Amino acid sequence: LLIAVLAMGTLHILAGLSREHSNFLLVAMLAIIVATVPRTYTKPVEEQKTNATHDKVSHLLTSWPSDICTALQLLHIDLELWQYVCCQMCFSLYGPLPEPAAYQDIPRECSYRSTPSSSPCQASLFRQESNDHNSQPLCSFWYQPLSSWIGPLCTSPQTASGLMWDIWDGEVFREFRGPDDKPFLEAYDLKSEVRLIFSLFVDWFNPLGNKQSGKHVSFSIIYLACNNLPVHLRYQTENIYLAGIIPG
Numbered sequence: 607l608l609i610a611v612l613a614m615g616t617l618h619i620l621a622g623l624s625r626e627h628s629n630f631l632l633v634a635m636l637a638i639i640v641a642t643v644p645r646t647y648t649k650p651v652e653e654q655k656t657n658a659t660h661d662k663v664s665h666l667l668t669s670w671p672s673d674i675c676t677a678l679q680l681l682h683i684d685l686e687l688w689q690y691v692c693c694q695m696c697f698s699l700y701g702p703l704p705e706p707a708a709y710q711d712i713p714r715e716c717s718y719r720s721t722p723s724s725s726p727c728q729a730s731l732f733r734q735e736s737n738d739h740n741s742q743p744l745c746s747f748w749y750q751p752l753s754s755w756i757g758p759l760c761t762s763p764q765t766a767s768g769l770m771w772d773i774w775d776g777e778v779f780r781e782f783r784g785p786d787d788k789p790f791l792e793a794y795d796l797k798s799e800v801r802l803i804f805s806l807f808v809d810w811f812n813p814l815g816n817k818q819s820g821k822h823v824s825f826s827i828i829y830l831a832c833n834n835l836p837v838h839l840r841y842q843t844e845n846i847y848l849a850g851i852i853p854g
Contacts, residue, residue, distance in 0.1 A: 610639070611632075611677050611680065612681060614628055614631055614632055614674060615677055615678050615681055617631070618674050618678070619678075619687070622742070625673075625674055625675070628674035629673055629674055632670075632671060632674065636672075639670075686750060686751060686754040687749065687750055688701065688702035688703070688748070688750075688751065689701060689702060689703045689746055689748055690703070690746065690747040690748075691703070691709075691712050691731050691743040691746060691747075692743070692745040692746055692747040693716040693718065693729050693731060693745070694744055694745045695727055696718050696720075696727045698716055698718035698727065699747055700712045700713070702749070709732070709741060709743065712732075712743075713731065714730065714741075715727075715728045715729065715730060716729045716730075716731055731744060731745075732744060773805075773833055774833070779803060779833070791803070802832055802833075802834050803832075803834060804830040804831060804832055804833065804847070805830065805833055807829050807830070808828050808852075809826060809827060809829075810824055810825070810826040811824070812824055813825070825851060825852060825853050826851070826852040827848060827850070828848075828849040828850040828851075828852065829846050829847060829849055830846070830847040830849055831845075831846055831847075832845065832847070
């Protein structure tokens with residue numbers, strides 16, 4: 607039963623099956639299951655086991671979703687997705703589209719120009735249909751906003767208690783051991799030595815800017831940030847160690 611609901615959710619989200627058609631398939635699938643389930647228990651089995659199994663199946667059937675939105679909520683995959691019509695030739699995007707998709711607001715052909723003086727792409731964006739209102743895009747790009755994904759992630763009971771705000775919240779540094787098998791950051795004499803942990807960064811960039819018509823110069827810097835410092839001091843410019851400059 608779970609596989610059947612999951613299949614309906616997959617068709618709706620990935621294949622673009624409309625809500626109306628998805629709801630119809632849910633009802634049709636329920637009718638097939640209702641007609642099939644009694645045949646599953648025709649063989650002689652222990653009566654107690656049979657009754658328990660039928661009770662479980664009956665509970666599942668009574669809670670069967672009749673709407674695809676309810677099914678997605680049961681599967682915890684009720685995603686907020688934004689649909690863009692995508693050109694198959696130049697990959698220009700048109701949208702995002704409201705729900706239900708307002709395809710009539712999207713041009714039938716791609717109007718993208720690589721430069722102001724170049725010709726438009728003019729690739730077809732929709733399948734040719736006798737009724738233009740039923741035309742479906744040849745290619746779609748789906749985008750899930752990060753804000754709608756990060757909220758449930760941070761409030762989930764499984765993750766809320768395990769959220770980490772700094773690299774020191776983990777166990778790697780705190781449990782890292784030295785050659786003497788003692789905690790590396792604790793097993794030393796403060797009067798004679800100090801043990802620090804650094805993060806290494808290597809970044810390439812153009813110091814003259816990234817304008818297409820400007821000069822193209824590239825070089826890289828190697829710098830380290832001391833993780834022993836508090837977070838509010840760790841990445842300040844005066845506390846960053848510039849280790850080297852790599853020419854381009």
